[in-house]
Structure formats: C-alpha cells, structure tokens
Amino acid sequence: MTLADRLVVMNGGRIEQIGTPIEVYERPQTLFVAGFIGSPPMSLIDVGQADNVDWGELPPQTGVVGVRPDAVRMAPMTEGIGLSGVVELIEPIGGESHVHLLLNGGQALIASVPGKAGVAEGDRVNWHIDRADLHCFDKSTGRRTD
Numbered sequence: 001m002t003l004a005d006r007l008v009v010m011n012g013g014r015i016e017q018i019g020t021p022i023e024v025y026e027r028p029q030t031l032f033v034a035g036f037i038g039s040p041p042m043s044l045i046d047v048g049q050a051d052n053v054d055w056g057e058l059p060p061q062t063g064v065v066g067v068r069p070d071a072v073r074m075a076p077m078t079e080g081i082g083l084s085g086v087v088e089l090i091e092p093i094g095g096e097s098h099v100h101l102l103l104n105g106g107q108a109l110i111a112s113v114p115g116k117a118g119v120a121e122g123d124r125v126n127w128h129i130d131r132a133d134l135h136c137f138d139k140s141t142g143r144r145t146d
Contacts (some may be wrong), residue, residue: 004021006018009032015035016029027135030144031044031064032142035043038068040069042066042067042068043107045076045107045109046063047063050065050103051104056081058136062135062136063137064139073127074119074125080130083109084125084127085104086122087119092143097112097113097115097116
C-alpha cells in the first residue's frame with residue numbers, strides 16, 4: 001500500500017477493486033477486499049448472529065458489517081453501537097495492543113488500542129463503534145450496500 005499510487009485488488013484472476021491505497025482501505029467495495037486490506041484485518045460480523053447488538057437502521061440487503069480494528073472504542077458509549085463480549089487474546093505490538101474479542105453470539109472482533117490494553121484475557125467488556133465507521137455488505141453478493 002505504501003509503494004503504489006493505485007492498487008488493483010484481484011481475487012482468483014478477477015478484479016475486485018481499483019483505487020488509491022486510501023480509497024481501497026477506507027471504502028472497500030467487496031467482502032474480499034475488506035478482509036484482505038489492512039493489518040490486522042477488518043472484522044466481518046454476520047448481523048444475524050451478533051446477539052444483543054442494536055445496529056439501528058442498516059442499508060437494505062445488509063447481512064455483514066465490517067469494522068476496522070481502530071474504529072472499536074473502549075471508552076464509555078455516548079453514541080453509536082454498543083458491543084459486549086469476552087477478551088480471548090491480547091497481542092501487545094509495542095505502541096498498541098490488538099484485543100481479540102468474542103462477541104455475544106460467537107462473532108469475532110479485533111480492536112486496536114493504544115499502549116497496553118487495560119483488560120485481561122477472560123474479561124467481559126463493553127465497547128462501542130461509531131455508526132460512521134461501519135462498512136455494510138450484502139452477504140450473498142459480497143458487495144457494499146451503502
């Protein structure tokens with residue numbers, strides 16, 4: 001992503017998306033691109049299997065919601081979407097930590113937090129995501145719905 005002015009993301013010999021690195025990262029057009037670009041990768045959550053999450057109004061046909069790890073907030077929720085789950089793994093990466101969560105309903109989510117995580121493996125935690133940070137996809141076509 002740092003070496004190119006434009007990217008062509010291919011899957012099985014088929015072009016999935018063409019754009020600048022930041023366009024592809026910020027607005028992936030397919031589930032494949034969403035899961036392929038970024039480290040750690042975007043978490044892809046099946047809306048129907050995420051128990052006790054009030055997604056609010058999602059675009060029609062949305063079956064999967066993508067969330068970038070840096071969009072998950074540990075701060076108290078003022079607005080947005082509340083999430084609850086158990087910390088499965090904490091990866092200290094130096095200046096940040098990757099916290100792997102298992103949400104109610106069994107869906108996995110990765111949160112990237114600055115410094116030390118401030119939680120321990122096995123802790124039940126409440127986090128939130130701003131609505132603007134959601135990436136909505138059609139489960140059957142894999143395409144964006146917004």
